[in-house]
Amino acid sequence: MNRYNESPIFPAAAAIKPAQVLPSRVSLSAALWWNISLKEDGGHSRTAANYLSSLGAVRAYLGGEFDRFPLSGVTPAWVEGYASWLRSRHASSAATAEFYFRNFRVMCRRYWRLACASLPGGRDPFAGIAFHVRPASKRALPRESLARLLDPGLRARLTEREGESLDVLHFILFTRGMAFQDVWNLRHDMVGDDGHIRYRRSKTGAPIDVLVTAEAAALMERHRRCGSPWVFPFLHDFRRVERAAPGDRNREPSEESSLKRVNRHALSIGRLAGLPIPLTTYVMRHTWATLMQEAGYSVELIGQCLGHTSEETTRIYLSGISRGSVDRAVDDMLDRLVRPYAQGGPKGKRASDSQVKRRHRKKDTPAGGTERPARKGRVLPEEGATEPRNAQCAVNKDSGGGQEGCAREKKCLFLAKKGTLLPHRFPHKLFGDKSNSYQPNMQIIHKICFIYNCIISRLSRSVDT
Structure with a gap:
């Protein structure tokens, strides 16, 4: 039983049945409190906290009428007024206004659906109302920066508490981008005898099976504490926070407070390591997903490891963190197919060895206009022509x-002259495509030509005699 179940209108959320317990005529505040209670009893404390923040925004808009305002009063005109109020109140942060509006919309729609209530005005009052928010790009560490974070010398420069947070970041990377909430809930009894961690993701409830790698096993053993069921006991140890009130030092911290502490340490670690972006637990999760994508693994596999319930969610998730790989792919295409033919190429771009060889193979005249002289002692006939x-x-x-x-x-x-019988450059039609006419097996052909020329030389001397 949590504090939200103290409402006299509803029993515990687990005992509520659709259309049998939920009344269709109810106050807006009661419907919102019921949604918060539902998430609390389901173990989704983070979502319940978000709903509570959105309830506070509605209370601020309605003022003293909040407790008496009926749910049926949420009409299209009222919703439009509330959205306008949010836009003006949070003019500098459209994402904040959209956050409050989105949670409020979810809570109202869920109650209407489970209570089988008719929509106010006969249609969805939230239809057609949107907040234009620029999507935040999910950021991941490049491989060069990841090497700094994994450098053993970094730990020697950290405090004890920062070292513990660094172990959490490493553990997320070596356990397929495990979400921090699942790391916080991880216990030793979730590890099977076969070396696999089996749990359900806290956010979606999707079952996840993770192989304990050697790196993850070393981190788990480092923080094993006698008598503690947790894999990382320091995340549940409130006595480490000196600023806590005397009465709270024996109380276990919440997942949210532990996350804030780890992220605060992660920012310091990132600055010390010289990382290009602020380091957080979610950056490590995004980094793992990015590395899997760059390694060529399927979206379905990545989504299964991340605990996503649909492949579309994974595609949306990866679309925000794959800009770096797209930029590198486009730049690589320009290096291979465009820049070798540009006059001089861009400054600072160096052509590869294969590009230089391809340039020298061309028979174009030099810039001065004079034709390149033929190589002495060898006749190279034009392709398809007979001398x-x-x-x-x-x-x-x-x-x-x-x-x-x-x-x-x-x-x-x-x-005949050396090279006229077996030219140094073979016709491309013997090999098909012109671009594939110079393969490594040409070394064998040149050896055969050398042996054949030696035989011809012997025969020519015998004819002279």
Whole structure:
């Protein structure tokens, strides 16, 4: 029984049945308190706290009429007035106004649905009312920054309490991005003999099975405390907070207060490590999801590990943290397909070795306009063209062979200048696509050509003799 169940209108939320207990005619305050009680009894304390904040916003809007205002009075015109009041009251923070309005809408719709009550005015009073809020981008640590956070030397620069919070951050990373609320609720009896942690996610109730990695096992063993069922007992130890009132030092802290303490330490750790973004427990969860996505794993697998109830939720979740990977992919495409052909390329961008080789293979004329001279001692015929016999004679004549060289070629036609029989550059049609004509197996072909040329040289000397 919690403090919200003290309301004389409703019993415990677990005993409430739709359309049998919930009256259709009820005050707005009673309907909102019932929603808070429902979440409290279900173990969703964070959601109940959010609902309580939204109830306070409605109370501030209605003033002294809050306790007497009927739920049927939530008409489209009234909702529009309340939304306008929220926009003006929180003009500098549209996200805050949207937060209060969204929770209030959820509570009203849930009560109407479970009580089978008719909607005021015959239609949904919240339809068509929206707050234009810029979505907050979920941030994740890049791999270079993650290396700083995992550096063993970082722990030596932290206090004892900051070191404990660092272990929580590492544990989240090595347990598939486990949410902090589940870390706070984690007990040793949830770890099976097969080395798996089995639990239900606090937010969605989805069953999750996590393999205890070597890193996670070391962290769990480091903080094992005799007589404590918790994996991280310091999260439940209120005596560590000196500012607590004397009567509260023996009371177990809430999950919310523990989260605030860990995040406060995480910000200090992030600044000390020189991280580019503020470090929190959710940043570690986002970092794990980002690394899984960049490694090429499916959205379905990532959502299952995160405890999402639908694949669409995972897609929305990943869409806000994948900007870095998209930027790197686009930049990589420009490096491979666009910048090699740009005049000079952008300043500061260096072409890869394969790009440089491809540039040298081209037969374009230099910038000065003069044609590149042919390599001495080797004739490279154009692809698909055959060299006339008189041209071969002319080549031999220029090289000092005269008519004797031509006669020798007539006598033994397969003897020619080195490279004319087996050109150094093979026709691309032997290999299909031109881009794939220079593969590693060309080394074997060049060795065969070398052996063949040696045989030809031996035969040419024997013909001369």
